[in-house]
Amino acid sequence: MSAKRSSTASSAESKDQSSLPSSPKGCAAASKAGAQIIVDTLVEQGVETMFGYLGGVVLPLFDRLYDAPINFIIPRHEQGGCHMADGYARASGRVGVIVVTSGPGACNLVTGLATAMMDSIPIVALTGQVRTELIGNDAFQEADTTGITRPVTKHNCIVKDVKDLARTIREAFYIASTGRQGPVLVDIPVDIQVAKCQTDDSKELNLPGYRPGTKGHARQISSAAKAINASERPVLYVGGGVISANAADELRKFADAAHIPVAMTLLGLGSYDQKRDESLDMLGMHGSAYANYAVQECDLLIAIGARFDDRVTGKLKTFAPNAKIVHIDIDPSSISKNIHVDIPVVGDAKEILAAMVREVEYKERADWFRKIAQWKKKFPFKYDKNSGSIKPQYVIEEIYKQTKGDAIITTGVGQNQMWSAQFYKFSRPRQFLSSGGLGTMGYGLPAAIGAQVAQPNETVVDIDGDHSFNMTMTELATAVQYKLPIKVCILNNGYMGMVRQWQELFYGKRYSCSYLQNPNYKDVAEALGAAGITVDKKADVPKAVKQMLAEKKPCVVDFRVEREENVWPMVPAGASLDEMDGLDIMESMA
Ligand SMILES: Cc1ncc(C[n+]2csc(CCOP(=O)(O)OP(=O)(O)O)c2C)c(N)n1
Numbered sequence: 032m033s034a035k036r037s038s039t040a041s042s043a044e045s046k047d048q049s050s051l052p053s054s055p056k057g058c059a060a061a062s063k064a065g066a067q068i069i070v071d072t073l074v075e076q077g078v079e080t081m082f083g084y085l086g087g088v089v090l091p092l093f094d095r096l097y098d099a100p101i102n103f104i105i106p107r108h109e110q111g112g113c114h115m116a117d118g119y120a121r122a123s124g125r126v127g128v129i130v131v132t133s134g135p136g137a138c139n140l141v142t143g144l145a146t147a148m149m150d151s152i153p154i155v156a157l158t159g160q161v162r163t164e165l166i167g168n169d170a171f172q173e174a175d176t177t178g179i180t181r182p183v184t185k186h187n188c189i190v191k192d193v194k195d196l197a198r199t200i201r202e203a204f205y206i207a208s209t210g211r212q213g214p215v216l217v218d219i220p221v222d223i224q225v226a227k228c229q230t231d232d233s234k235e236l237n238l239p240g241y242r243p244g245t246k247g248h249a250r251q252i253s254s255a256a257k258a259i260n261a262s263e264r265p266v267l268y269v270g271g272g273v274i275s276a277n278a279a280d281e282l283r284k285f286a287d288a289a290h291i292p293v294a295m296t297l298l299g300l301g302s303y304d305q306k307r308d309e310s311l312d313m314l315g316m317h318g319s320a321y322a323n324y325a326v327q328e329c330d331l332l333i334a335i336g337a338r339f340d341d342r343v344t345g346k347l348k349t350f351a352p353n354a355k356i357v358h359i360d361i362d363p364s365s366i367s368k369n370i371h372v373d374i375p376v377v378g379d380a381k382e383i384l385a386a387m388v389r390e391v392e393y394k395e396r397a398d399w400f401r402k403i404a405q406w407k408k409k410f411p412f413k414y415d416k417n418s419g420s421i422k423p424q425y426v427i428e429e430i431y432k433q434t435k436g437d438a439i440i441t442t443g444v445g446q447n448q449m450w451s452a453q454f455y456k457f458s459r460p461r462q463f464l465s466s467g468g469l470g471t472m473g474y475g476l477p478a479a480i481g482a483q484v485a486q487p488n489e490t491v492v493d494i495d496g497d498h499s500f501n502m503t504m505t506e507l508a509t510a511v512q513y514k515l516p517i518k519v520c521i522l523n524n525g526y527m528g529m530v531r532q533w534q535e536l537f538y539g540k541r542y543s544c545s546y547l548q549n550p551n552y553k554d555v556a557e558a559l560g561a562a563g564i565t566v567d568k569k570a571d572v573p574k575a576v577k578q579m580l581a582e583k584k585p586c587v588v589d590f591r592v593e594r595e596e597n598v599w600p601m602v603p604a605g606a607s608l609d610e611m612d613g614l615d616i617m618e619s620m621a
């Protein structure tokens with residue numbers, strides 16, 4: 032998988048680069064070209080795998096990658112590559128790296144960067160840029176990459192002097208992976224890649240304005256612990272920040288020590304074992320009734336690494352109306368942003384939970400846990416098991432059963448995503464990879480590829496929607512090329528199902544433009560060199576899942592599921608968390 036086998040440079044483009052100046056003013060003894068400095072700094076940062084796509088102004092860099100000890104994965108579209116870097120980062124906890132060319136290459140990154148930004152995923156994106164002297168001239172394939180990506184990156188910059196290159200890349204890794212993590216983009220004009228300079232081995236960072244704190248304030252930790260000890264009905268509301276902080280162990284110890292039930296956001300799934308009695312599973316718009324009721328009735332809500340997103344809170348005014356709110360977060364700007372917080376604790380969740388566990392007391396809270404058990408019994412996630420058609424929830428349960436709950440799951444966006452969150456029970460962090468904040472259709476397949484690259488020994492299953500899959504399905508060719516045995520389960524309802532559900536419920540069943548004709552996915556899979564299976568009978572589901580799991584090639588299974596199934600429960604947009612639709616429908620099911 033080295034760049035050696037994959038890179039092909041056109042001689043015309045190569046010639047163009049060779050005419051570039053090689054030693055800028057102000058650089059002492061010329062020793063290393065910028066492109067080599069980039070590669071050496073990536074290796075120094077521990078990069079073993081990266082994703083990216085060729086183009087004129089990154090040819091000097093790709094030439095140096097030819098001999099580099101770095102695995103290189105070439106997607107079929109830069110958006111796919113960025114989601115791969117994102118899936119790699121989420122599955123491994125490391126920084127995902129992507130390199131693309133200027134103009135169209137950089138523009139194609141925008142959706143991937145915004146996806147990573149909204150979900151706080153560490154990515155370093157390197158983009159080629161036209162020669163420094165041409166910037167602003169509307170040169171061929173010039174785009175204002177830093178301007179375009181400023182709102183969708185944690186930080187970005189352009190390197191205008193080769194002497195700054197190594198330090199800038201080190202800083203990019205540092206910024207991406209510390210504090211509230213996120214994507215960082217470094218734009219590198221082609222002349223800077225060619226220019227030679229003595230390297231800067233000092234490894235010193237120059238970031239006076241960026242000092243993310245990690246230790247929570249001791250007094251704030253004590254007041255939070257005091258509030259917990261005084262609480263009769265506490266609930267933990269846990270987000271993706273706990274996974275980013277690698278704090279799942281500390282969370283379990285803390286929840287056990289203080290005896291508090293745990294509700295998770297979509298991105299928080301996996302931070303606490305859902306098989307445990309104290310798990311309330313997911314909260315929010317399509318969360319469990321028991322999580323939502325518990326939040327509405329709690330007297331203390333302890334948010335950790337979560338940001339009070341509207342899909343979680345419903346109507347803000349009536350969210351957790353009886354609760355004092357503790358908010359533990361690394362990002363001070365998220366404190367009291369959407370909702371007033373009574374006790375903020377700013378810092379790293381791992382350290383804060385480890386400190387807080389020493390100050391909390393175990394309390395039985397028998398009435399509270401009894402009430403929760405009743406809600407859990409009365410309102411489990413449910414679907415009609417007696418239906419003759421293939422219910423999408425049944426497919427997910429079967430995948431759960433046959434993977435023994437141990438697969439890495441990625442998703443598209445829509446109903447497929449919500450059912451995956453509801454019906455696959457996650458037990459460990461970095462097991463569920465989904466675009467939560469931006470809600471990017473097309474994320475599932477490339478993210479699965481990135482996850483499989485990061486975790487070659489795990490089973491990686493993309494549970495996808497037909498239309499989500501349509502958006503990036505060309506990446507199946509990437510999975511085939513790199514022999515990545517990912518599984519894709521398309522819950523094929525023919526519809527933009529989640530959109531159709533809203534049209535059914537809120538637009539009088541006027542299904543305006545939410546239906547598209549799909550290709551035969553088995554044929555698509557086979558044409559791209561993968562295995563393909565079509566399932567149109569309920570009885571064939573277990574056999575197909577078994578065959579898929581045994582398949583050595585990438586495998587696509589087209590499950591022709593019930594077309595007009597809905598996701599329940601549902602808190603309509605703008606309603607209070609306890610105003611859930613569909614509970615009666617769920618209760619009436621066997
Ligand atoms: C890139 C993008 N475009 C549009 C949307 C809006 N949207 C949200 S869900 C959805 C339908 C998804 O359809 P499908 O992938 O088939 O999933 P289903 O809901 O049927 O499971 C759409 C269009 C989106 N989230 N992302």
Ligand SMILES: [Mg+2]
Nearest residue numbers: 496497526528
């Ligand atoms: Mg669909």
